[in-house]
Amino acid sequence: MNRLITRGLMFGNLIPVDSPALVERYNRALKALTGKTTALADFHIDLSGYSPEIGDELGDDLYLNRNGCNRQFILLTTDQKTAPLLNAKFSTSRGILTRFIEENEAELFTLTARDAVAGELENTVFDLTEPKRLFDIRRVTVVADTTGNHIAEGRRLSQLVERFRTEEDGWWDDVLIAEMIGLAAKTGDVTKNPVALKSTVFEQGNFWTAHFGGVYLFRDMEHPAAISVGPKEKLGPLPVKHVFDLEDRNQVAQFLELNNLVEPIVNARGLDAGAVLRQKMDFILVDAAARLGLDTGAGTRRDLRQIAGTLGNRLPEEFEGLAALLRWVETGGRWPRITSAHPAYFYTLRSRPHKDRDLVNMLLSELSPLDVRQLFICHKELFYDIYRAWPDAKKDFVADFLAREYQMDKNGTRRALFGDEPPMTPGPWDRDIVGTVGPWGAVRRERR
Structure with a gap:
């Protein structure tokens, strides 16, 4: 994995924790959440505060994610919102944590200036022993406070201030006043600087x-x-x-069509379909060459065309299908009929612009794993898993390509491939006939 790490494609954008004060704050939060501490003097953390170095030290990559169910987090800085989320067990966790930080940024900036904020993504299901328990996860609540309980104590002080203002004998209640003074010494003036957090409940x-x-x-x-x-x-x-399951290609294609979740890339607005098809074909050629032990040279398009000529009738079906579609796009050649049973089918689709766009593109990346760029962008966990088994030649090509073509402009690449960020709520998207039935006609049920 060193190829990926040195190019910033793995463990990139982690937040360094390299001062005694930050390490001490982290240890206080870690102790409160897990009963453990780290002896490391410096390390790096992800969006949730998980550190791969501490995971190695403790021999537990899930030390902040027991049972992979209710993820705990430690915030030392609001800069963590730009960090990746490692060892994700749910696709929604990153979005929830990022949105929580962004919508409470001012409050969290104030709190993390003097203490760590520790918390949990609480979904009321603590042990996923059976798959049907997944359906019990409906809502995620972000429960958070500093290790000094500043939020809880601030809330308590606000309640006492309200009592002091409204109760007739508040001015003479020495116990009430003494408690207010004691809490104010810890929380500050909550009437001028409230510390309540908002947006803590998210639908799953x-x-x-x-x-x-x-x-x-x-x-x-x-x-x-x-x-x-x-x-x-x-x-x-x-x-x-x-x-x-993923072997039910026809049924999955029907599901995506019936719910209007995908569109053909040749019909996608603002997409250079020819360029995208050519790049997908390059990835397929590199995989075929690596498996057969063929030298891809510098991996240029000219080198890859020579590989295609060498393979001849051994070219993968995915490549042949995309090549036929490319001929139609660029020369108006014969319209290729590619059904869901064809290995190239899911390579020809992308998600429509809706609130589940990223989830659908993630599913499509599982169904078209030779498109390594989409796989890396949409499903990093799977990318890292299958990368380990690749021949060195393919590892070199993919690592160099991603560092050169993706790392230089991540947002631009995502926008070019998948369109602008979709709205958070459903919208009245147009349904033309090609988008409705797919460019090759309606998907028909397989005969049994």
Whole structure:
């Protein structure tokens, strides 16, 4: 993994904790949450305060995520909102933590100036022993306070101030006044500088989880379904009518179509479809060459064209399908009919602009894993898992490509591939005939 680490593609943008004061604050929060402390004098933390160095020290990569269920967090600075979230078990965790920090940035900036903020993403389910328990996760509450309980004590002081103002005998209540003075010494003037946090409850609608081998749960849909990465039979009975796995390509394609979740890249507004298709084809060629032990040279497009010529009739079906589509895009050639049974089908799609765009693109990356750029952007956990098994030649090509083409302009690349950030609430998107049935016609059920 050193290729990725040295290029900033793994453990990049982590926040350094390298001063005695910050280490002390972190240890106080870590002790409060887990009963443990670190002996390290410096380390790095992610969005949630998890440190890979401390994970190695403790021999526990889930020391802030017991059972992978209710993720705990430690905030030392609001700058953590730009850091990655490592070892994610739910696709919604990063968005919830980022939004929590952004919408409470002023309050958290004040609090973290003198103490660490520790908390938990509480979803009321503490042990996912059965897949059906996933359906009990409906709402996530962010519970947070400093290790000195400044928020709780500030709330208590506000209540006492209100009593002092409204009760007739408040002016003569020595006990009340003494308690107010004691709390004010810790919290400051809460009437001028309130420390209450807002936006602490978030709905958990559609999401992915790493539990049970990976499950995509689409329940807030007109046609709901659960999609398992592994064999669906292993999930057992679930409280949803439709349960598919990644081998059910036709059914998954129908699900995406019926819920109007995807669009063909050749029909996507503002997308250079030809450039995207060519890049996907390059990735497929590099994989084929690496598996066959063929030298890709410098990995230029000219080198890869030579590889394509060498492979001849051994070219992967994914490549052939995308090549046919590219001919139609650039020369108006024969319209290729690519059904959901074709290996290239899911490479030709991207999510429409809706609130679950990132989740749908994540699912599409699982269904088109040779598109390593989309896989890295949309599903880093899976990217890192399968990267380890690649031949060195493919590792070199992919690491160099991502460092050169993606790291230089992450936001621009995302916008070019997937469009602008979608709205948080559903909108009245246009449904033209191509978008509705797909560029190759309606997906038909497989005959049994």
